Amino acid sequence: MTPSDILRAKLNLETAQLTWPELERHFARGDVIKVAIGMDLVDTALHVAENNAATVQAWLADGRIARAELSDAEDWHELSDAEDWHARQPMFWAVVVAPWVVVQEVVKELDLN
Numbered sequence: 001m002t003p004s005d006i007l008r009a010k011l012n013l014e015t016a017q018l019t020w021p022e023l024e025r026h027f028a029r030g031d032v033i034k035v036a037i038g039m040d041l042v043d044t045a046l047h048v049a050e051n052n053a054a055t056v057q058a059w060l061a062d063g064r065i066a067r068a069e070l071s072d073a074e075d076w077h078e079l080s081d082a083e084d085w086h087a088r089q090p091m092f093w094a095v096v097v098a099p100w101v102v103v104q105e106v107v108k109e110l111d112l113n
Contacts, residue, residue: 004046011045015095017106020076023092026101032068035104039064041093049097068103 026032035044044065047055059065076090091106 004050007049008042008046011049011095011097012042015041015093018092018094018103020090020092023094023101023103024073024077027068027073030067031099031101033100033102034066034068034072035102036064037104037107039104041095041102041104045095045097045102048100048102065102 023032033048035041039059044059047059056065091108092103093106094101094103096102
């Protein structure tokens, strides 16, 4: 087993589902990196942890990963407003790669049956 395999397994074990209120303080510090739907969260976190600059820069350039911005926070906050029963209350898979919190919004599929 390689050091990358060990780190991948560790990151996988450290992932958790979080709500926006649990991420909000990390966003306020500028530490949230969002991962596009379709990307592998653990693979992304591994490349960040291993300082694979070429890959991370390419993903940043094409928008597959990005630092969460104010518009993201406003969307996530508005959508999780507990007073609005229509709010979709977004959930995120998250893993810490200090100082970053790497997140990916959970896509909820509609049950059409």
